[in-house]
Amino acid sequence: MGTMTADLLESIDEWGPEKIVCVSDPRTGMRGVLVIDNTARGMGKGGTRMSPSVTVAEIARLARVMTWKWAAVDLFHGGAKAGIRFDPASPDKERVLRAYVRRLADQIPSSYVAGLDMGMTENDAAIIQDELGDRGAAVGVPEQLGGVPYDELGVTGYGVAESVDAALRRAGRSVKGARVAFQGFGAVGVAAARRLDEMGATVVALSTSRGGVHDPGGLDVAHWLALRAERGDDCVLGVAPGERLAAGEELVLDCDVLIPAAIQDVIDAAVAARIRASLVVEGANLPTSPEARTVLARRGVTVVPDFIANAGGVVAAAFAMDARYSAFRPDPAAIFEAVSSRLRQNTDTVLAHAESTGVTTHEAALDIATERVRTAMRLRGRLPR
Numbered sequence: 001m002g003t004m005t006a007d008l009l010e011s012i013d014e015w016g017p018e019k020i021v022c023v024s025d026p027r028t029g030m031r032g033v034l035v036i037d038n039t040a041r042g043m044g045k046g047g048t049r050m051s052p053s054v055t056v057a058e059i060a061r062l063a064r065v066m067t068w069k070w071a072a073v074d075l076f077h078g079g080a081k082a083g084i085r086f087d088p089a090s091p092d093k094e095r096v097l098r099a100y101v102r103r104l105a106d107q108i109p110s111s112y113v114a115g116l117d118m119g120m121t122e123n124d125a126a127i128i129q130d131e132l133g134d135r136g137a138a139v140g141v142p143e144q145l146g147g148v149p150y151d152e153l154g155v156t157g158y159g160v161a162e163s164v165d166a167a168l169r170r171a172g173r174s175v176k177g178a179r180v181a182f183q184g185f186g187a188v189g190v191a192a193a194r195r196l197d198e199m200g201a202t203v204v205a206l207s208t209s210r211g212g213v214h215d216p217g218g219l220d221v222a223h224w225l226a227l228r229a230e231r232g233d234d235c236v237l238g239v240a241p242g243e244r245l246a247a248g249e250e251l252v253l254d255c256d257v258l259i260p261a262a263i264q265d266v267i268d269a270a271v272a273a274r275i276r277a278s279l280v281v282e283g284a285n286l287p288t289s290p291e292a293r294t295v296l297a298r299r300g301v302t303v304v305p306d307f308i309a310n311a312g313g314v315v316a317a318a319f320a321m322d323a324r325y326s327a328f329r330p331d332p333a334a335i336f337e338a339v340s341s342r343l344r345q346n347t348d349t350v351l352a353h354a355e356s357t358g359v360t361t362h363e364a365a366l367d368i369a370t371e372r373v374r375t376a377m378r379l380r381g382r383l384p385r
């Protein structure tokens, strides 16, 4: 769903949403929404977001992204997303969260399983389970409750690194010695840097919202991982002037691989024209504008799209979905193995499809996802005959 018009019914298209449920509770001030976008390939699954500005349109757009992400990675869940309009830093968070899931007790877990997104932690997932008295109500619960703490494991960043290696191999190049620049050194950036360092890549730049550091000869990744663990985003504050980066400079440095792993909308057509990397692997969601994708494609820069490269989290969430009622904890090694094989294969498939059809890699990825969803809808008799 691209845009939501004043009339919600007007904004429903051929894919969905199948169901939008709004809930509220005047006593706690809770207002929330659940959007089930498309379940042709399986039950709707996507994280639960808590922020003071959540809108129905935002959650519907994210639910649609989940429909494509599950289909693109070829796992059998459908698109869904939930939102609670509330400040996650408020001391009343737990009361609001409990009120939200109580109101949705007829939907969770039969139509929707809660998960982590902005403003939600592993502990909140545990609260949701507790409120509904059902182990199936949420994924992302702490390890101590038998859950799969997939954020903590760093599976998304690990998958981004696997995707980088697959794309380089496809181009006949090696990850060993490849010079990589990162924008964003949070959950995704940290885990991707760790894995790429293990694989022999040279990290030449990294940044946080507080600044960036650059060394063309290669940064000491172990040092920066330790500093980041200690100081968070402030890790880059003491950088010597010669190594310091101005905001956004990391995107246009001389390097082989660029990994945007921070926020959306950072690469527009003008930035795209200046990018010197030959491979961009999108760790963040929506870092490039549609115009930027066209510029990059024209300049021969390969882009691995966000919902292909950062799908490690949904692979882990699929394991967590299966583990909800099991007494056994899933083996993290099996999760990493699945992330690696799926993301490598998917990176290859999407790049090959783009090459053979002449469309951008984003269009290629969307082609594959929409075709899978359309086929599932046809097989289920959900399309007009």
Ligand code: NAD
Pocket: 151, 156, 183, 184, 185, 186, 187, 188, 189, 207, 208, 209, 210, 233, 248, 261, 262, 263, 264, 283, 284, 285, 310, 311, 313
């Ligand atoms: P995070 O909050 O842990 O880290 C974000 C990092 O980006 C921080 O270091 C922050 O300082 C930095 N940053 C923010 N604005 C910046 C700027 N203007 N310039 C440079 N650095 C900046 O978030 P995360 O979980 O690592 O998520 C990063 C991106 O990856 C988001 O787009 C998110 O939607 C996407 N993503 C995350 C996951 C996941 O499993 N965590 C899964 C799929 C997609």
